[in-house]
């Protein structure tokens with residue numbers, strides 16, 4: 001269960017605000033839009049992947065204390081984007097040959113049925 005970045009009390013993951021200190025935890029009062037809050041004196045941008053790759057154009061950059069788009073740089077490094085594996089490509093290639101073989105077999109059956 002997550003904890004409040006301000007008072008450190010445990011809070012429900014769907015909570016719009018901390019029930020203990022009223023710190024906003026969701027943006028626009030919507031439980032589906034997380035609002036990330038800076039802890040201590042650091043800015044969120046200091047550890048954000050969008051600051052690191054210079055792709056953020058939010059006006060509060062680089063001094064955001066709260067942000068809906070924050071992406072933890074350390075979490076992004078630990079979870080690289082998934083790429084198709086060689087094994088996955090191999091299976092896809094074999095599927096193509098099986099589909100072709102199936103079409104050839106159906107065509108042969110139709111041709112044989114029309115002969116008789």
Ligand code: SF4
Pocket residue numbers: 044045048049050051056057058060061062063064067068069070071
């Ligand atoms: S997305 Fe938010 S936290 Fe990240 S760099 Fe932009 S303003 Fe800062």
Ligand SMILES: [Zn+2]
Pocket residue numbers: 004005006007008009018019020021022023
């Ligand atoms: Zn709190």
